[in-house]
Amino acid sequence: xxxxxQSGAEVKKPGSSVKVSCKASGGTFSSYAISWVxxxxxxxxxxxxxxxxxxxxxxxAQKFQGRVTITADKSTSTAYMELSSLRSEDTAVYxxxxxxxxxxxxxxxxxxxxLVTVSS
Amino acid sequence: xxxxxxxxxxxxxxxxxxxISCSGSSSNIGNNYVSWYQQLPGTAPKLLIYDNNKRPSGIxxxxxxxxxxxxATLGITGLxxxxxxxxxxxxxxxxxxxxxxxxxxxxxxx
Numbered sequence: 001x002x003x004x005x006q007s008g009a010e011v012k013k014p015g016s017s018v019k020v021s022c023k024a025s026g027g028t029f030s031s032y033a034i035s036w037v038x039x040x041x042x043x044x045x046x047x048x049x050x051x052x053x054x055x056x057x058x059x060x061a062q063k064f065q066g067r068v069t070i071t072a073d074k075s076t077s078t079a080y081m082e083l084s085s086l087r088s089e090d091t092a093v094y095x096x097x098x099x100x101x102x103x104x105x106x107x108x109x110x111x112x113x114x115l116v117t118v119s120s
Numbered sequence: 121x122x123x124x125x126x127x128x129x130x131x132x133x134x135x136x137x138x139x140i141s142c143s144g145s146s147s148n149i150g151n152n153y154v155s156w157y158q159q160l161p162g163t164a165p166k167l168l169i170y171d172n173n174k175r176p177s178g179i180x181x182x183x184x185x186x187x188x189x190x191x192a193t194l195g196i197t198g199l200x201x202x203x204x205x206x207x208x209x210x211x212x213x214x215x216x217x218x219x220x221x222x223x224x225x226x227x228x229x230x
Contacts, residue, residue: 035219037165044122045157045165045208047219061218095164105212105219106155108167108176 002027004034004096004111011117017084020114022096029077030054033099035107036070036081038092048094051079052101086118123148124209124222131228132199140194140225142209148220152212154192156185159206159224168207169194199229 007021022034035050049060053072060068064083072079079096094114097107125143132138142154154172157165167176169185172192184195192209209222 037219037221044224045210045221047221050219059217062216097165099219104153104155104171105210106153106167106170107157107165107210107219108170110164110166113164 002029002098002109004098004109006094006096006111006114009115009117011119012086014087014118014120016086017082018086018116019080019082020094020096020116022079022081022111024077024079024098030074031101033101034070034072034079035097035099036068037095037097037107037110039095039113040089040092043092048081050099053079083116086116088118090116091118092116122223123213123216123220124211126207126209126222126225128223129226129228131230133230134199134201136199137195137197138199138227140196140207140209140227142192142194142222144190144192144211146190147215148190148211148213149187149192150190151214154185154187154209154211156183156192156194157208157210158203159208161205165208196227201229203227204229 030053033050033052036048051058051070058070069082096111099107156169159165172187173185182197206224213220
């Protein structure tokens with residue numbers, strides 16, 4: 001069974017960048033897509049974008065275009081999400097999740113989440 | 121403002137049945153499969169239903185999903201206190217070219 005393990009919590013200053021990692025173990029990495037979903041405190045889920053590791057192609061939600069970069073390293077089965085120009089509203093738990101490359105849009109499994117706090 | 125609309129909260133007694141609705145449009149639910157997720161307090165979401173009505177291995181048949189037109193429904197029977205969680209619907213939106221979620225529904229088992 002695939003497991004996704006994320007990097008630890010981060011505290012960042014406004015205007016800086018954060019890079020969160022997501023390492024897959026126990027199953028196939030490259031033939032699926034890895035999405036990033038965030039959840040602000042007390043709020044719902046928000047899809048940020050995804051990457052297809054075998055192709056190296058990333059797609060982003062319009063809201064995050066220009067500010068988020070999603071990459072993947074097939075050799076280590078690790079995906080990364082970098083968010084720049086951080087502001088207080090970016091304080092959230094960031095999750096990675098495995099999904100399909102094409103077809104039905106489901107996410108399974110999910111990483112444990114990484115809390116990113118943006119504060120001066 | 122979420123693209124998919126869910127009721128903020130639902131409640132029912134242990135052993136009873138509850139349904140959670142998810143309303144969208146032709147650009148999302150109307151022409152795409154729906155999935156449902158359970159998020160227990162302080163944990164990551166977990167896939168409950170995919171392809172409108174299929175259960176992943178390990179998900180009990182107390183959980184069911186259905187879709188009609190631009191709406192989807194999650195049903196939970198034989199409610200247990202352990203089912204208290206937030207539930208989210210999700211799908212693809214072709215107008216936005218993005219995965220989208222509902223705002224979430226908090227289930228309370230009284």
